[in-house]
Amino acid sequence: MTDSNNRNFVSEIIDEHNESGRFEGRVHTRFPPEPNGYLHIGHAKSICLNFDIAAQYGGLCNLRFDDTNPAKEEQEYIDAITEDVRWLGYDWGDRLYFASDYFDRLYDMAVELIRIGRAYVDELSTDEIREYRGTLTSPGVESPYRDRPIAENLALFEKMRDGGFNEGEAVLRAKIDMKSGNINLRDPVMYRILDARHPRTGDKWKIYPMYDFAHGQSDSIEEITHSICTLEYEDHRPLYDWYLDNIEIFHPQQIEFARLNLSHTVLSKRKLIRLVQEGHVRGWDDPRMPTISGLRRRGYTPAAIRDFCDEIGVGKVKGVVALHKLEYHIRQDLNRRANRVMAVINPLKVVITNYPDDLVEEMEAVNNPEDESAGTRLTPFSKVLYIEGDDFMEDPPRKFFRLAPGREVRLRYAYFITCNEVIKDDSGAITELRCTYDPATRGGAAPDDRRVKATLHWVSAAHAVKAEARLYDTLFSVEYPERDSERDFTEFINPDSMKVVDPIYVEPHLRDAQIGDRFQFERLAYFVVDEDSKPEKLVFNRTVALRDQWRKHQNKAGKKRKQRRKR
RNA sequence: AGGGAAGUAGCUCAAUCGGCAGAGCAGGUGCCUUUGGAGCACAAGGUUAAAGGUUCGAGUCCUUUCUUCCCUGCCA
Numbered sequence: 231m232t233d234s235n236n237r238n239f240v241s242e243i244i245d246e247h248n249e250s251g252r253f254e255g256r257v258h259t260r261f262p263p264e265p266n267g268y269l270h271i272g273h274a275k276s277i278c279l280n281f282d283i284a285a286q287y288g289g290l291c292n293l294r295f296d297d298t299n300p301a302k303e304e305q306e307y308i309d310a311i312t313e314d315v316r317w318l319g320y321d322w323g324d325r326l327y328f329a330s331d332y333f334d335r336l337y338d339m340a341v342e343l344i345r346i347g348r349a350y351v352d353e354l355s356t357d358e359i360r361e362y363r364g365t366l367t368s369p370g371v372e373s374p375y376r377d378r379p380i381a382e383n384l385a386l387f388e389k390m391r392d393g394g395f396n397e398g399e400a401v402l403r404a405k406i407d408m409k410s411g412n413i414n415l416r417d418p419v420m421y422r423i424l425d426a427r428h429p430r431t432g433d434k435w436k437i438y439p440m441y442d443f444a445h446g447q448s449d450s451i452e453e454i455t456h457s458i459c460t461l462e463y464e465d466h467r468p469l470y471d472w473y474l475d476n477i478e479i480f481h482p483q484q485i486e487f488a489r490l491n492l493s494h495t496v497l498s499k500r501k502l503i504r505l506v507q508e509g510h511v512r513g514w515d516d517p518r519m520p521t522i523s524g525l526r527r528r529g530y531t532p533a534a535i536r537d538f539c540d541e542i543g544v545g546k547v548k549g550v551v552a553l554h555k556l557e558y559h560i561r562q563d564l565n566r567r568a569n570r571v572m573a574v575i576n577p578l579k580v581v582i583t584n585y586p587d588d589l590v591e592e593m594e595a596v597n598n599p600e601d602e603s604a605g606t607r608l609t610p611f612s613k614v615l616y617i618e619g620d621d622f623m624e625d626p627p628r629k630f631f632r633l634a635p636g637r638e639v640r641l642r643y644a645y646f647i648t649c650n651e652v653i654k655d656d657s658g659a660i661t662e663l664r665c666t667y668d669p670a671t672r673g674g675a676a677p678d679d680r681r682v683k684a685t686l687h688w689v690s691a692a693h694a695v696k697a698e699a700r701l702y703d704t705l706f707s708v709e710y711p712e713r714d715s716e717r718d719f720t721e722f723i724n725p726d727s728m729k730v731v732d733p734i735y736v737e738p739h740l741r742d743a744q745i746g747d748r749f750q751f752e753r754l755a756y757f758v759v760d761e762d763s764k765p766e767k768l769v770f771n772r773t774v775a776l777r778d779q780w781r782k783h784q785n786k787a788g789k790k791r792k793q794r795r796k797r
Numbered sequence: 798a799g800g801g802a803a804g805u806a807g808c809u810c811a812a813u814c815g816g817c818a819g820a821g822c823a824g825g826u827g828c829c830u831u832u833g834g835a836g837c838a839c840a841a842g843g844u845u846a847a848a849g850g851u852u853c854g855a856g857u858c859c860u861u862u863c864u865u866c867c868c869u870g871c872c873a
Contacts, residue, residue, distance in 0.1 A: 237811075238810085238811095262873095263873095264872085264873050266872090266873080296873065298872095298873080299872060299873075301872090302872075302873090356870085356871060359871075360869075360870085363869060364798095364799095364869070365799085365869055366798095366799060366800080366868070366869055367798060367799050367800095367869095368798065368799080369798065369799085370869090397871085398871070400871095401871055409798085410799095410800080411798070411799045411800035411801085412799090412800050412801075412868080413799090413800080413868060413869050414800095414868075415800095416869085419870090419871050421871085422871035423871080424871085438871095440870095440871075440872085440873090441872070441873045442873095445873085461801095461802070461803090461866085461867070462867055462868080462873095463873090464801055464802060464867075464868090465800075465801055465802090465867070465868050466868095467801090468801095486802085488803090493808095499873090541809075541810085541821065541822075542808095542809055542810080543809065543810045543811085544810090545803095545809085545810065546802070546803060547803055547804070547809090547810090548802095548803075548865085548866060548867090549808075549809065549810095550808080550809095551808070551809060552807095552808055552809085552822080552823075554808095554822075554823070555808080555809075555821095555822060555823085558821095558822065558823090561834090561835095565834080565835060570832080572832095596831090599831095599832085599834095599835075600835075629833095631833070632833085640831060642831060642832070643831075673831090674831050675831075682831090683833090684833075685830090685831050685832065685833090686832095687832075750832085750834085752832050752834080753832045753833080753834065754832090754834095776832080776833095776834050776835090777833095777834070777835090778833080778834085780833050
């Protein structure tokens with residue numbers, strides 16, 4: 231389904247390169263995550279872009295971890311990220327790389343820059359470096375250590391490497407231009423001393439390269455042609471280019487695109503990690519999280535995520551994509567692949583008064599009207615049933631076509647029934663409906679061609695399996711939780727983002743459902759079996775509700791009523 | 798003494814060399830239906846941020862203006 235032949239500004243740039251012969255027609259990209267958190271839907275956009283555009287041009291895409299800061303990075307994240315990229319359906323072959331693989335070569339490149347007089351060891355403190363850097367509107371001042379002799383720099387850099395300095399006592403800086411309007415060019419730090427154990431290189435290094443000094447050269451080493459990154463690196467491109475030009479190695483093209491923003495959620499690692507650490511969600515893979523693992527547990531499919539990324543395209547305009555677009559694509563995909571089943575979430579007991587007490591009939595039901603090969607199943611029907619509470623109204627408004635006193639509706643794949651009596655408890659709450667059925671309508675069709683306006687789902691009370699349902703809503707109750715400058719985004723967390731309903735009643739054959747199985751509960755929503763499920767206790771996550779015209783209608787009517795009242 | 802980037806329909810994006818401003822989604826109106834789902838049909842939606850210029854012709858080229866975003870980590 232995913233047809234990733236979208237034209238965009240990136241493919242235009244590649245076309246120009248192919249015409250000019252800059253990379254001899256080669257296209258080689260990379261996806262470069264830092265292993266300091268879990269991947270989210272925004273990363274999916276980048277993953278799809280990098281892998282798909284390479285594939286489009288018959289090229290390759292590497293997976294490379296940007297692991298230059300051991301203070302923040304962990305093996306757990308490396309494993310999770312690898313799994314997520316693979317789950318999305320992408321294959322990097324044997325090209326799994328780490329920036330840390332290049333630490334020796336990066337070190338040699340730094341020495342080379344010192345040798346040609348373009349890098350120096352600075353012993354200013356962190357605060358001093360910040361002061362000397364100047365501001366956005368005023369130039370910086372050169373460090374007193376800037377013009378040390380090359381030999382001294384060489385010796386000092388070695389001393390940094392060998393642990394002769396403590397953290398913060400010295401850095402290696404590129405000698406560029408303290409007066410540049412681009413602050414990244416005001417003698418940027420190349421290496422800092424970090425007293426941390428690296429997940430891959432262990433205790434070998436005391437010094438670690440900064441992102442800017444590692445990324446471009448890593449691209450170069452891997453002979454990446456198009457290094458695609460997000461817009462906030464636009465200001466870094468001159469530095470990216472400066473390192474490559476001065477070290478005189480293969481020079482990829484950096485291209486920046488607008489990262490994804492999604493309504494009703496947050497997509498920054500810093501904020502996502504807070505949601506996890508402060509306990510607002512149950513973990514990185516909480517089904518309310520916009521992480522890949524969260525979406526997976528929520529029941530999203532790789533295809534839906536890829537189609538979504540394909541639809542939103544790629545440009546240089548920062549915007550916010552409405553969440554309903556993501557939901558559109560998961561409905562689209564699940565409509566094709568999810569088997570239908572009947573389940574009642576808000577049960578209302580129905581007794582068919584003219585149905586034999588002990589009779590049980592097996593009704594044939596279609597598993598997936600969109601996919602004939604999914605076949606049919608048998609589901610039991612008996613005298614006492616549950617229907618959805620929302621499918622009955624004692625005093626229905628116009629346009630409510632479902633069950634009401636004296637009205638006839640169809641029970642899907644079963645019979646027409648007519649409601650004759652409403653039983654209530656002492657408080658006046660409806661506890662039971664007494665209905666009669668028409669035996670001639672078995673299977674749901676009337677021999678006399680009489681029509682009913684609604685078809686309801688149902689389960690047989692004696693046969694239904696009890697299960698738990700987790701009904702999710704948006705994690706935040708506002709569209710843009712980050713927009714308020716006074717209030718922290720966590721204040722906008724939706725208190726109803728998860729509602730647990732236990733029990734719900736599902737068709738008996740669902741007893742055998744396995745973790746990860748996806749279903750459409752007819753007329754309600756798509757659900758997936760959660761990993762918390764046990765054979766004796768199924769747990770379903772609501773992936774996404776079906777589009778609900780009735781509710782839309784109600785909301786509209788409600789608004790109109792309100793407006794009328796205002797007048 | 799600041800540097801960088803972006804403005805096309807409600808949202809996300811197209812528009813070939815300068816040649817009738819389009820699509821998907823959302824919203825609207827109908828149709829259909831053993832899911833009020835899915836599906837189908839139709840209509841609507843625009844001063845292309847603004848002004849000026851070049852041109853037979855400008856979303857596209859030039860000039861100016863406006864708005865929004867990013868940049869002062871030894872994070873990436």
